[in-house]
Amino acid sequence: MIINKPTVIIYTRDPDEDLLxxxxxxxxxxxxLYEIHSGKGDMDTLAYEAAKDSMLGSGIGMDGRRIAMQMARLPKGKNVFELNAPRFWQCRNLGSNSARAVKKMPFKPIYTENGEMSL
Known part of the structure; x- marks a missing residue:
């Protein structure tokens, strides 16, 4: 699916609505701006296709509680960020980062200082 608006595209499959x-x-x-569409495939496929279809080159794939942020021109599976059963603050920062990538701004933290997800 090709989207013709300058938006971050989010492709989902059975998403956790609160995280979304x-x-x-x-x-x-x-x-x-963003658009949400239902998609087919795993998290990597959803993120890859979302980034490819976004005019801004920034996409998010969400498969249940697994989420990935991807940028156009990166290979499939080489996501900028990946989260598995994340906290709300991590989801909010991932959303911010998908927009900040387009605006060429520094990313907000997604992980704790030691690289692990905060629980």
Whole structure:
């Protein structure tokens, strides 16, 4: 699917609605538009296709509680960020980061200082 608006694309398959809401809030906070579409495939496929279809080159794939942020021109499976059963703050920051990548701004933290997900 080709989207012709300058938006961050989010492709989902059976998404956790609460986590999706936080992702969208993070994108909105950065003043960037987004679109949500149902997709087929695993998290890597959804993220890859979302980035490829986004005019901005930034996409998010969400398969249940697994989420990935991808940028156009990166190989499939080489996601910028990946989260598995994340906290709400991580989802919000991932959404912000998908917009910040487009605006060429520094990313917000997704992981704790030692690289692990915070629990």
């Amino acid at each position: 809401r936080e992702i969208c809030a993070g994108i909105e906070e950065e003043g960037v």
